[in-house]
Amino acid sequence: MRRKPRSQNMSDNSTYQSPLCARYASKQMQYLFSNDMKFKTWRKLWIALAEAEQELGIAITDEQIRELRAHCEDINYADAQQREKIVRHDVMSHVYAYGLQCPKAKGIIHLGATSCYVGDNTDIIIMYEALGIIKRKLINVMDRLAQFALEYKDMPTLGFTHFQPAQLTTVGKRASLWLMDLVMDEEDIEHMFSKAKLLGSKGTTGTQASFLELFEGDHDKVKKLDALIAEKMGYGKVFPVSGQTYARKLDTQMLALLAQIAQSAYKFSNDMRLLQHLKELEEPFEKNQIGSSAMAYKRNPMRSERIGSLARYVIVDALNPAITASTQWFERTLDDSANRRISVAEAFLATDAILNIYLNVVNGIVVYPKVIRSRIMSELPFMATENIMMQAVKKGGDRQELHERIREYSMAASKRVKEEGLDNNLIHLIAQDEMFALNESEILAIMKPENYIGRAAEQTEEFVRDVVRPILKANSDMLGETAELTV
Numbered sequence: 001m002r003r004k005p006r007s008q009n010m011s012d013n014s015t016y017q018s019p020l021c022a023r024y025a026s027k028q029m030q031y032l033f034s035n036d037m038k039f040k041t042w043r044k045l046w047i048a049l050a051e052a053e054q055e056l057g058i059a060i061t062d063e064q065i066r067e068l069r070a071h072c073e074d075i076n077y078a079d080a081q082q083r084e085k086i087v088r089h090d091v092m093s094h095v096y097a098y099g100l101q102c103p104k105a106k107g108i109i110h111l112g113a114t115s116c117y118v119g120d121n122t123d124i125i126i127m128y129e130a131l132g133i134i135k136r137k138l139i140n141v142m143d144r145l146a147q148f149a150l151e152y153k154d155m156p157t158l159g160f161t162h163f164q165p166a167q168l169t170t171v172g173k174r175a176s177l178w179l180m181d182l183v184m185d186e187e188d189i190e191h192m193f194s195k196a197k198l199l200g201s202k203g204t205t206g207t208q209a210s211f212l213e214l215f216e217g218d219h220d221k222v223k224k225l226d227a228l229i230a231e232k233m234g235y236g237k238v239f240p241v242s243g244q245t246y247a248r249k250l251d252t253q254m255l256a257l258l259a260q261i262a263q264s265a266y267k268f269s270n271d272m273r274l275l276q277h278l279k280e281l282e283e284p285f286e287k288n289q290i291g292s293s294a295m296a297y298k299r300n301p302m303r304s305e306r307i308g309s310l311a312r313y314v315i316v317d318a319l320n321p322a323i324t325a326s327t328q329w330f331e332r333t334l335d336d337s338a339n340r341r342i343s344v345a346e347a348f349l350a351t352d353a354i355l356n357i358y359l360n361v362v363n364g365i366v367v368y369p370k371v372i373r374s375r376i377m378s379e380l381p382f383m384a385t386e387n388i389m390m391q392a393v394k395k396g397g398d399r400q401e402l403h404e405r406i407r408e409y410s411m412a413a414s415k416r417v418k419e420e421g422l423d424n425n426l427i428h429l430i431a432q433d434e435m436f437a438l439n440e441s442e443i444l445a446i447m448k449p450e451n452y453i454g455r456a457a458e459q460t461e462e463f464v465r466d467v468v469r470p471i472l473k474a475n476s477d478m479l480g481e482t483a484e485l486t487v
Contacts, residue, residue: 020346023487024310024353032130033345036075041125042094042118043072045233046109049201052228053111056221058214064105071101091115112214113201116244116332120199123344124246125233127254128196130348135189136478137355138261139471142182143479144362146468149175153460156449157280157372158379165379168449171281171367173456176463178271181264186471188257199246200226200238205331243331251321251344258351259318262311265354269307272361276301279371284364303485307357314350317343359483376449378417381426382410384447391446392436405435 021030031037047068054060076097084093091110099106110117153172160166203210208222215221226238239246275281276299283303320343324336389402413426427447431440472479 018346018349020349020353024306024356025349026133026352026356029130029133029349029352032126032133033349035077037126038122039075039077039080039094040073041122042091043068043075043098045118045121045229046095046098047072048229048232049111049113049117050105050108051232052225053108053214055228056215056225058108058111060108060111061104064102064108067102067105068098068109071098074101076101089115091118112203112210114204114210114244116199116246117201120246121229121233123340124196124198124250127251127344127348128193130352131189131192131254131257134258134261134348134351134355135186135193135475136481137352137359137483138182138186138189139475139478140481141355141359141362142179142186142468143472144359145175145179145182146464146472148172148362148365149179149460150464152367153457154450155367155369155372156376156453158375163274165382167383167454168376168380168452168456170453170456170460171372172460173453174271176460178264178268179468180463181267182261183467183471185257185261185264188260192253192257195237196235197237197239198230198233198235199242201229202226202239202242202244204244206241206243243328245328245332245336248321248325248328248336251340252318252325255314255318255321255344255347258347259315261351262314262354265307265358266311266315268358269301269304269311269361272304272365273301273308276304278375280368280375282366282368283361284366303357303361307354307361310350310354310357314347314354317347317350356483357485359481360485363482373449377447378424380447380449380452381413381424383452384443385410385426387446387451388430388436388438388443391442392438395437397435397437402435405433406430409433 047065050060050065050068054062054065075094079100080090080093080097083096084090087093087096092115095110098109102109149172151172152175153170155171156168157171157174158165159169159174201211202208208226211222211225212219215225230236230238272281272283276283282299283301320339324339324343327333328336385406389397389399389406392402393399409426409429413424413429416422417424427440427443430436431438431443
């Protein structure tokens with residue numbers, strides 16, 4: 001049966017909306033990848049081009065530049081859209097629309113430039129603006145995790161290797177591992193900012209031929225034009241060489257960095273999910289939150305699960321620019337365009353969402369000390385056997401005989417726990433054996449968990465003081481952000 005055509009006044013619910021915008025990413029990040037941001041930046045670049053060309057002697061009047069500035073923000077979208085239906089070229093459509101608003105400056109808009117002058121420079125500017133948002137959120141996650149790590153640096157907890165009981169660590173030391181991943185990410189962000197550069201004004205194949213003609217063969221002025229445009233747009237450098245586009249490896253590097261942040265968050269979220277299963281730590285759970293439609297008692301780690309879900313998307317999405325950079329032909333092909341419009345924007349939106357959730361979770365982690373202590377005491381008798389044996393030797397026991405006796409008792413206690421579902425009675429078995437000459441009180445004193453955490457507390461304190469705090473201090477103007485989730 002044929003469907004009736006929908007009304008033109010249909011609601012937003014009748015068309016597809018990206019969940020990244022509808023559910024996850026912040027409005028601030030969404031704006032950066034909006035048409036408004038893009039086309040306003042195009043106009044700023046056209047103004048910078050006109051100003052630089054004027055300063056270098058091209059016949060452009062102050063009146064023309066004032067006209068361009070007057071209409072930098074009020075974009076006549078309808079005119080541009082109507083024109084694009086005719087010419088099938090987005091840049092030329094916006095040159096045309098800008099010219100309608102600026103009749104006196106119409107003839108000098110985009111003078112000497114190619115489409116990538118506005119397109120690529122804008123893409124770089126937006127990516128670095130977006131990376132600034134990512135950095136700010138990462139810094140706030142680091143700050144909260146540092147506070148958590150210090151608060152719980154002395155609280156013993158059972159360590160796991162292969163998710164099997166291992167030596168003790170502390171709750172705070174474990175948090176320092178999550179924090180270390182973020183420190184590495186922050187270092188990479190700083191590196192990315194340190195090499196920030198615009199495409200500049202390179203022309204159709206990157207040779208600047210059109211600008212060389214515009215400046216009547218004056219190479220110094222062509223070079224100066226590049227530098228002036230970058231300066232006016234807030235950048236200190238341009239790509240020294242390029243084809244028509246900037247090297248697409250920049251997109252690869254940007255998304256690889258986002259994928260690394262996603263990996264760090266994914267690791268944290270998996271640990272949180274496992275710890276919530278163990279009932280040791282728990283992500284925030286609101287008063288009226290529903291864990292399951294069927295099982296009313298459930299407290300699912302849905303925020304941590306969402307971090308993992310979005311992180312998986314970012315990690316896979318990072319393959320897109322790698323393929324695009326690999327398949328660019330010579331000085332320019334257009335098979336990058338549609339892919340980049342989607343993959344770059346969505347990587348930033350998803351990473352923004354990941355950090356929103358990460359910050360929300362670390363602002364409300366619930367710790368259950370009694371459960372943590374109980375799990376330690378169920379495993380510690382096995383781990384303490386070496387210390388118990390050494391104490392018994394001090395009282396005159398034979399080490400080899402004691403070792404064999406402890407081995408037998410350990411196997412018996414393990415069987416009791418695993419096969420019979422009973423408690424660990426290793427301490428009781430040892431205390432009853434006169435060979436050890438130790439009572440239960442003496443053995444329990446040996447088994448104090450704090451004696452088995454090594455330098456966990458000191459490592460955590462030193463790491464936060466020497467590594468994390470200097471980063472937070474250098475970025476103190478970014479601190480104080482919180483994250484409220486849409487769902």
